[in-house]
Amino acid sequence: MSELPKAYEPRAVEEKWYAAWIEGRCFEADPSSAKPGYSIVIPPPNVTGILHLGHVLNNTLQDILARRARQSGKEVLWLPGTDHAGIATQAKVERVLRESEGTTRHALGREEFLKRVWEFKDTHGDIIIRQLKRLGCSCDWSRERFTMDESYSRWVSHVFVELFKEGLIYRGRRIVNWCPVSLTALSDEEVIMTPRKSKLYFVRYELADGSGRHLAVSTTRPETLMGDVAVAVNPKDPRYAEFVGLTVRRPFPAAEIPVIADEHVDMEFGTGALKITPAHDKADFEISLRHGLEIIDVLTPDGRIDCPQCPDLHGLDRFEARKVAAAKLEELGLLIKVEDYENSVGYSERAQVPVEPRISMQWFLRYPCAGEAADAVADGRITFRPARWAKTYAHWMEHLQDWCISRQLWWGHRIPVWYRKDKLDALKQAAALGMEDFTRGDIHVAIDPPDDSDDWVRDDDVMDTWFSSWLWPFATMAEPGGNSALLRKFYPTDDLVTGPDILFFWVARMIMAGLRFTGDIPFRNVFFTSIIRDLQGRKMSKSLGNSPDPVELMDRYGADGLRFGLMRIAPVGSDLRFDEHSVEEGRNFANKLYNACRLRQMAGGGCVPPADPQDLPPYHIDILAKLDALAEDLVAGFAGYRFGEIAQRLHEFLWSEFCDKFLEAVKPDLRDGASEAARNATLATFDAVMSRYLQLLSPYMPHIAEELSARMGYISDGEFVMNRRLPETRLVDFDADVAQAKAAAVYESAGRLRNLKTECNVATRRDLRFIVRNHPAWIDAESRVLAMLAGAATISLEPDYDPPKGTPAAVTPCGECYLPLEGLVDVAAERARLEKEIAKIRGEVARCEAKLGNPGFVDRAPADVVDQEKARLADWIGKLDRLQAMLDALS
RNA sequence: GCGCGCUUAGCUCAGUGGUAGAGCACAUCCUUCACACGGAUGGGGUCGCAGGUUCGAACCCUGCAGCGCGCACCA
Numbered sequence: 029m030s031e032l033p034k035a036y037e038p039r040a041v042e043e044k045w046y047a048a049w050i051e052g053r054c055f056e057a058d059p060s061s062a063k064p065g066y067s068i069v070i071p072p073p074n075v076t077g078i079l080h081l082g083h084v085l086n087n088t089l090q091d092i093l094a095r096r097a098r099q100s101g102k103e104v105l106w107l108p109g110t111d112h113a114g115i116a117t118q119a120k121v122e123r124v125l126r127e128s129e130g131t132t133r134h135a136l137g138r139e140e141f142l143k144r145v146w147e148f149k150d151t152h153g154d155i156i157i158r159q160l161k162r163l164g165c166s167c168d169w170s171r172e173r174f175t176m177d178e179s180y181s182r183w184v185s186h187v188f189v190e191l192f193k194e195g196l197i198y199r200g201r202r203i204v205n206w207c208p209v210s211l212t213a214l215s216d217e218e219v220i221m222t223p224r225k226s227k228l229y230f231v232r233y234e235l236a237d238g239s240g241r242h243l244a245v246s247t248t249r250p251e252t253l254m255g256d257v258a259v260a261v262n263p264k265d266p267r268y269a270e271f272v273g274l275t276v277r278r279p280f281p282a283a284e285i286p287v288i289a290d291e292h293v294d295m296e297f298g299t300g301a302l303k304i305t306p307a308h309d310k311a312d313f314e315i316s317l318r319h320g321l322e323i324i325d326v327l328t329p330d331g332r333i334d335c336p337q338c339p340d341l342h343g344l345d346r347f348e349a350r351k352v353a354a355a356k357l358e359e360l361g362l363l364i365k366v367e368d369y370e371n372s373v374g375y376s377e378r379a380q381v382p383v384e385p386r387i388s389m390q391w392f393l394r395y396p397c398a399g400e401a402a403d404a405v406a407d408g409r410i411t412f413r414p415a416r417w418a419k420t421y422a423h424w425m426e427h428l429q430d431w432c433i434s435r436q437l438w439w440g441h442r443i444p445v446w447y448r449k450d451k452l453d454a455l456k457q458a459a460a461l462g463m464e465d466f467t468r469g470d471i472h473v474a475i476d477p478p479d480d481s482d483d484w485v486r487d488d489d490v491m492d493t494w495f496s497s498w499l500w501p502f503a504t505m506a507e508p509g510g511n512s513a514l515l516r517k518f519y520p521t522d523d524l525v526t527g528p529d530i531l532f533f534w535v536a537r538m539i540m541a542g543l544r545f546t547g548d549i550p551f552r553n554v555f556f557t558s559i560i561r562d563l564q565g566r567k568m569s570k571s572l573g574n575s576p577d578p579v580e581l582m583d584r585y586g587a588d589g590l591r592f593g594l595m596r597i598a599p600v601g602s603d604l605r606f607d608e609h610s611v612e613e614g615r616n617f618a619n620k621l622y623n624a625c626r627l628r629q630m631a632g633g634g635c636v637p638p639a640d641p642q643d644l645p646p647y648h649i650d651i652l653a654k655l656d657a658l659a660e661d662l663v664a665g666f667a668g669y670r671f672g673e674i675a676q677r678l679h680e681f682l683w684s685e686f687c688d689k690f691l692e693a694v695k696p697d698l699r700d701g702a703s704e705a706a707r708n709a710t711l712a713t714f715d716a717v718m719s720r721y722l723q724l725l726s727p728y729m730p731h732i733a734e735e736l737s738a739r740m741g742y743i744s745d746g747e748f749v750m751n752r753r754l755p756e757t758r759l760v761d762f763d764a765d766v767a768q769a770k771a772a773a774v775y776e777s778a779g780r781l782r783n784l785k786t787e788c789n790v791a792t793r794r795d796l797r798f799i800v801r802n803h804p805a806w807i808d809a810e811s812r813v814l815a816m817l818a819g820a821a822t823i824s825l826e827p828d829y830d831p832p833k834g835t836p837a838a839v840t841p842c843g844e845c846y847l848p849l850e851g852l853v854d855v856a857a858e859r860a861r862l863e864k865e866i867a868k869i870r871g872e873v874a875r876c877e878a879k880l881g882n883p884g885f886v887d888r889a890p891a892d893v894v895d896q897e898k899a900r901l902a903d904w905i906g907k908l909d910r911l912q913a914m915l916d917a918l919s
Numbered sequence: 920g921c922g923c924g925c926u927u928a929g930c931u932c933a934g935u936g937g938u939a940g941a942g943c944a945c946a947u948c949c950u951u952c953a954c955a956c957g958g959a960u961g962g963g964g965u966c967g968c969a970g971g972u973u974c975g976a977a978c979c980c981u982g983c984a985g986c987g988c989g990c991a992c993c994a
Contacts, residue, residue, distance in 0.1 A: 035956065228994075246994050294994080302994050309994085371993050416923065420989065423922075427990080563930080565987080596942085597931070602924075603987085605931060609943060616956040627953035673933085676941080691953080786960045792949065819959085875938075884974025893937055900938075
């Protein structure tokens with residue numbers, strides 16, 4: 029027999045099989061296949077991203093689903109690709125340019141900058157793809173897509189044009205979330221509300237009539253005071269009724285502004301008087317529209333004060349200006365007081381600075397098919413797992429706000445709108461643009477530029493990245509507006525696996541886009557993964573440095589080990605606390621499996637054809653039946669998407685059932701001197717179980733399953749276990765209950781005997797003799813196995829045995845077992861043990877008696893529960909009597 | 920303010936009304952010919968708190984507390 033290394037070494041094996049699968053085109057989907065289709069689209073990772081544990085979890089789940097579907101006879105398409113990730117990628121390339129060339133995108137110009145981004149994408153874009161391959165992902169790489177591919181880009185423009193024509197996309201001057209670092213608008217979803225300690229300033233606005241009376245206004249943002257155009261009070265507020273219609277003096281720059289009444293003002297908050305700064309607050313903006321007020325913008329796009337009339341503030345950063353403005357008010361005697369205050373401030377997801385509500389011209393989308401999309405989840409056409417996310421979804425869908433889809437970036441899909449050069453100024457000034465301007469011919473909205481393109485100027489902005497991502501399930505499968513064999517075979521997709529953090533960003537929007545542009549839902553099931561946290565419960569993040577590098581983990585534990593370890597601890601609905609120990613366990617599990625097969629290989633003898641299973645010893649029948657049970661449990665587990673439970677079952681079967689019990693029980697059959705029949709039966713059983721087990725394991729640990737299947741000869745050359753159909757027959761098609769009961773009795777008894785040995789302090793001795801009486805008849809044939817499992821020299825069956833007083837004993841399913849130790853027993857220790865045991869059992873007896881003495885229980889509980897309790901009581905009492913006798917004998 | 924989760928062994932978590940479970944960690948022992956990435960044995964929990972329903976509650980109901988998340992508001 030060839031010398032196999034003692035420990036499994038995954039690295040080379042995993043690389044070898046991944047290459048073989050690619051070579052064998054195992055992952056490629058055939059849309060013309062007669063088999064039923066099954067499809068998943070990958071949540072496209074950022075093209076310049078690198079693999080983190082969230083990706084590992086997410087993509088392992090998808091790979092398991094895809095591989096299981098292949099085994100179940102489906103034609104599988106797992107469609108991979110990457111996302112151009114507008115802000116993230118542009119920011120990354122800008123940083124690289126700054127650090128390596130000391131230049132900026134503006135210095136390079138739009139065209140040159142985009143060239144650089146494409147170069148960057150070409151050199152770094154496949155890192156994460158290579159990492160996914162390392163993990164073993166069975167994506168159809170021949171169909172890899174990128175959100176800025178030519179045809180995908182046409183889809184994005186097509187959708188924009190269609191929605192524009194439908195009147196759902198419009199351009200308008202609104203308050204948007206502005207990121208002063210990225211210098212672009214953001215959607216509401218990209219703003220993270222964070223509680224922050226700040227100050228509430230109470231400012232005196234004196235009446236312009238010289239009466240000396242004043243209004244006290246409370247504000248957190250004195251630095252925008254220069255943009256004030258009014259002070260508002262609630263019309264129902266009696267305190268201020270007389271002020272409405274008068275004017276007050278704005279502290280600086282000096283101006284008289286009106287006091288107005290508006291329902292929005294909360295009388296309870298602060299002083300009940302609100303300064304109105306329309307350019308820098310959404311509510312103020314809306315009030316200004318209602319009252320026809322002027323809008324004064326006092327901030328630059330990068331968040332500095334733009335107010336030449338106030339030279340001491342002009343040009344200051346907004347937070348610096350806040351302090352200066354407060355000091356200025358103090359100087360003027362207009363600052364009444366400052367209170368500590370905690371409020372929530374919106375932060376830019378990416379730049380991690382507070383966003384600025386800013387008025388600007390942007391493109392907006394009113395969502396299509398919103399009602400139908402809400403219904404699709406509510407009525408179960410789309411299933412969310414865990415189901416509770418459906419509620420979150422429904423809530424969001426009920427409160428849909430128009431989506432700001434334009435971004436002031438260069439990297440992305442440019443808005444497909446051209447303006448007539450001679451109308452440009454007028455169009456720029458317009459408060460809103462829509463269908464009317466289009467039909468008048470002032471703007472051109474189409475996938476392609478206008479013919480006389482010299483007379484037109486294209487819109488500078490690009491679209492929000494998610495405005496391309498929301499088309500992913502179908503835009504990856506067909507040309508714009510078109511149909512394809514792929515789409516017909518694989519759309520709607522079956523499962524979507526993603527994180528709940530992008531429910532609004534992506535999932536909800538995909539449902540609406542799918543319904544609008546294909547007339548069908550994009551997927552049938554959405555499986556929301558856990559959020560991975562560290563052991564302290566913190567989110568994984570780069571800045572905390574608590575995010576382990578999955579590639580390093582794979583280097584140390586193997587891709588299979590990482591996959592299996594993660595799956596085993598992935599809870600169904602809640603967050604996952606990552607512990608590297610679990611990956612280590614995954615690796616250990618692979619090693620255990622490998623060594624079980626090594627044992628088989630060392631026994632040699634090729635693949636022996638199975639004997640008639642009915643004639644096999646009970647251990648063999650037992651393990652065959654347990655494999656059948658495992659296969660069934662997996663069917664149920666997959667139906668319920670209980671991935672963690674499945675991993676647990678796979679682990680338990682191999683380790684506890686197959687190795688700890690079966691292999692230990694049959695070891696003698698593999699040694700020299702065993703009978704040929706016994707040896708054959710054992711080898712055949714091993715192979716029957718292991719070949720199927722490897723198949724069941726294959727979706728979770730595909731590499732080692734393939735390696736061992738090949739090495740053990742379970743598959744032929746050129747065949748792959750990943751492509752083999754799951755068998756529909758059972759290994760045991762007869763009643764195995766008797767055999768299984770015997771096997772269980774022996775395993776259980778062996779445990780009790782080992783336990784007895786430990787208690788008698790002879791755990792390591794192997795020369796002991798157990799004497800058994802009151803045993804079932806069949807035990808005769810199994811006593812040798814029982815002796816071996818118990819670590820005893822012999823088991824003597826002596827029905828008439830009369831144990832000397834004080835002989836240690838254990839009641840087992842295989843009879844009363846005695847361990848005569850002739851002087852080896854420490855009497856005092858044995859007494860102590862017995863007394864302890866007796867006390868414990870008295871407690872149990874008392875509990876049982878109390879329960880059975882309760883008329884309510886006896887009358888009302890189901891008969892079988894009561895019987896069970898009675899049997900239990902009888903057991904305890906019997907055991908108590910025996911122990912008491914042993915104790916008496918000792919004295 | 921509204922909503923959703925969670926609270927079970929030292930840790931991470933299973934457990935849908937009938938004797939509290941697993942893995943890890945811990946302790947003791949074992950380098951016996953598949954595996955020390957291993958084997959054997961053991962200790963360890965009044966299931967967050969208080970009520971209620973029930974013969975019986977970790978489980979169902981109510982309230983409370985703590986932790987986490989989402990949404991809204993925030994002058």
